[in-house]
Amino acid sequence: MLRSKLLCLARPRNGVLLLVLTVATIAVGVTAVAQLEYQSGIDWPMPKVVEPGEGTAPPADAIVLFDGTDMSAWEGGDWPVEDGYFTPRSGHLSTCRGFGSCQLHLEWATPAKVNGQGQRRGNSGVKLMSRYEVQILDSYENETYPDGQAGAIYKQRPPLVNVCRPPGAWQSYDIIFHAPEFDAAGKLTKPATLTVLHNGVVIQDHFELQGETAWLHAPAYTAHGEKEPLLLQNHGNAVRFRNIWIREL
Numbered sequence: 001m002l003r004s005k006l007l008c009l010a011r012p013r014n015g016v017l018l019l020v021l022t023v024a025t026i027a028v029g030v031t032a033v034a035q036l037e038y039q040s041g042i043d044w045p046m047p048k049v050v051e052p053g054e055g056t057a058p059p060a061d062a063i064v065l066f067d068g069t070d071m072s073a074w075e076g077g078d079w080p081v082e083d084g085y086f087t088p089r090s091g092h093l094s095t096c097r098g099f100g101s102c103q104l105h106l107e108w109a110t111p112a113k114v115n116g117q118g119q120r121r122g123n124s125g126v127k128l129m130s131r132y133e134v135q136i137l138d139s140y141e142n143e144t145y146p147d148g149q150a151g152a153i154y155k156q157r158p159p160l161v162n163v164c165r166p167p168g169a170w171q172s173y174d175i176i177f178h179a180p181e182f183d184a185a186g187k188l189t190k191p192a193t194l195t196v197l198h199n200g201v202v203i204q205d206h207f208e209l210q211g212e213t214a215w216l217h218a219p220a221y222t223a224h225g226e227k228e229p230l231l232l233q234n235h236g237n238a239v240r241f242r243n244i245w246i247r248e249l
């Protein structure tokens with residue numbers, strides 16, 4: 001008799017089994033309700049919709065600095081326009097307006113006819129805030145000091161890799177720059193950083209700059225305004241430039 005009752009408990013009838021399953025289902029449901037989805041609680045504004053450019057064309061919210069014909073964004077040097085590009089004849093070229101933190105796209109090509117070697121071959125440069133230089137150089141089978149080759153933060157950091165195209169070929173830089181910050185006394189409170197993609201490849205990864213680019217001495221910071229002109233360096237070589245646009249960050 002007792003054995004029969006034990007067997008009965010061990011093998012619940014269909015009704016009991018259904019009850020057990022129902023209780024289990026409710027328990028799972030209660031647990032799910034208890035596990036509320038994480039939300040940050042920050043009331044983010046909805047990001048602005050921006051129409052991207054086709055390929056490397058400027059996105060809708062970019063400031064176009066050079067579209068192949070119009071030089072009105074620039075001043076300072078004599079850089080004649082020809083066939084959709086400009087090239088230095090004399091002086092450095094600066095934007096009329098200043099920029100601080102930004103995303104910058106530009107395309108450049110060193111002379112197809114190789115002339116000179118090392119730093120004398122296809123030299124130019126992009127100077128953020130007229131001070132912090134990302135080197136432009138024909139670094140295709142052209143040896144020079146590593147922190148002076150194409151894509152180097154000049155005399156501070158060589159590029160992670162050399163992705164230079166041959167002389168004459170168009171190449172691109174996509175630069176993300178964060179301007180340095182200074183306190184009221186002119187003391188540096190936050191160094192500048194640079195991320196650079198050369199022909200789509202990361203060659204500088206959020207590098208913290210040691211200061212302004214210098215040739216004769218070590219880099220050092222000097223307090224300056226929040227926005228300063230972008231400068232293209234004339235190093236005496238006929239480097240061509242086209243499709244230049246910038247987005248303020």
Ligand code: MG
Pocket residue numbers: 123124125135136233235
């Ligand atoms: Mg240079």
